[in-house]
Amino acid sequence: MPLSPKEAAETLTSVEQAARRSAQAFGYRNASPYLILWGLIWVAGYAGTDLRPEYANLIWAVLVVLGGTVSFFLGRHCERTVGTACYKGGWRMLGLFALVFAFMAATYSIMWPVHGLQFGAFPALLVGAIYCGMGLWLGLRFVVTGALVMGLTLVGFFFLREHFMLWMAFVGGGGLILAGVWFRTV
């Protein structure tokens, strides 16, 4: 028996819902290694800054180059194994990082001089906002992760100023790692 228009519309809605859930799960899975990687970099970077603040610029320069390079190869690997998805992989991922760091450098330059805590908090707030924005398209878990990163950064900035870098290392970096693991559970 042919379907009625109402039944056809309901079936189409069911198709769209399943497709949306699947696309979200795919997006989470692709984002997971990046979250874990950058969580580790945050742990190393902020902990290193806390221990040896005089080398903070060098520590972060090395870690950012390392993170960008590994992210590039993660994207290339995804392109090879999955195909054309993976946010279009390596080169675009590298472009995104270049854009983010250019934006941060430009912001610091017009706001200079900035305090050490501001220097540490701004990238985390920016990353949190980017995740929240991505979540509007890619799913709620990105929004939750971004909001947590921003919230925890502000808590550390205003209430734990003495230990802000350690806070960011273990709560911020650890949070990103946990979010990466959470993203793999879909």
Add this chain to the structure above:
Amino acid sequence: MEQPDPIIHQPVRLRIMSALKVLPTSELIEFVRLKAIVAATEGNLGAHITTLEEAGYVAVEKDFAGKRPRTRIALTNQGRRAFENYVAYLRDIIDAQPTTFQ
């Protein structure tokens, strides 16, 4: 298409096909992940995947990830075409209904 494709026209199989269709062409999805997406029990999902595999709509790949056995599923080209035809069939029905003006 006079009648809906009986292989796809079943709620769980429809969700399976929808979930697979949205992935890139060469992407395989793990059984456990698919189970969570389509909200089916293991036995139920397995039975429906077998039906889809026998129709040539999905390909099933079994291997090991380390020491853990792993089952992964992908949409075949035939399955992709059948699903597109099915969705076109639904859209035709919806588009064919007379428009009412209030």
